[in-house]
Amino acid sequence: MKAIAIFKALADDSRLQIINLLRGKPHCVEDIAEALKLAVSTVSAHLKKLQQAGMVYATKQQYYSVYHIKKEILEMKIIEILPQATPADEDRLAAWKQKVYSTYIKDGKITRLPSQNKKRWLIYLEIIKLFEADKQYQEREINDLISTVYADYCIVRRELVDEGVLSREHGIYHLVPDYEERPGFYQMIWLSSEADLRQKQ
Structure with a gap:
């Protein structure tokens, strides 16, 4: 089971x-297509x-291929999926982050948001540090x-809510304590890239 393959597979809505559909019960391709x-x-x-x-498998039922989810995948935590990094890997990743x-x-201010998703999430991690649990x-x-570090607070606030980092209810916001356990789009892209970045610098 490769971490990169898993995260890349999940980095698509x-x-x-x-x-999510297969969590309920197995489905054939046609049923999934109709439902979605x-x-x-x-x-x-x-x-x-x-x-x-390695996240799903298929069984034959008459003329149909029926897909099942591998439940052990759902029960794994992100830290269990990630490969163990060596000190050299961490050094390469740290160098990329610094760049x-x-x-x-x-001077402590974000000049612009990166268009590349993995870089954008890295910058958002710095903004997330502003919020108290x-x-x-x-x-x-x-x-x-947000405006203490970046002028366009509207886009940052909206994307952090969409990402599941900030929760909003009746105009009140708070930091979601376990947002890392339910990664959103940017975080999923970051996780799928992290192992590559350790090895390719």
Whole structure:
């Protein structure tokens, strides 16, 4: 089981929906396509990637291939999937991070948000450090905190909510304590890239 394959397989909204569907019960390709309003060929391609990552398997029932989720995958924590890094791997990753920081952060201020998803998440991790655990914030307070490091607080606030990092209810925000256990889009891209970055610098 390769961490990169798993995270890349999950870094797609349609494949996440397929996994969620299979959590309930096994489905054939046609049923998945109908439920998600996708073409059968598209679903087949997504299932192939999930199979290659070792996350689902198929059984034959008459003329149909019925797909099942490997439940042991769902029970694993992210830390159990990630490969063990060597000191040299960590040094390469640290060098890459420092290069990103020096490109997008000047004098403690974020000059612009990276367009590349893995770099964007790395910058967002710095912004997340501004929020205290177990503290509730008014929207104005969230805006004020973000604006201390980046001018366009609206896009950052919105994307952190979409990412599942910040929770918003009736205008009150708080940091989701276990957001790392349910990674959103940017974090999933980062996780799928992290092992590569350790080895390719």
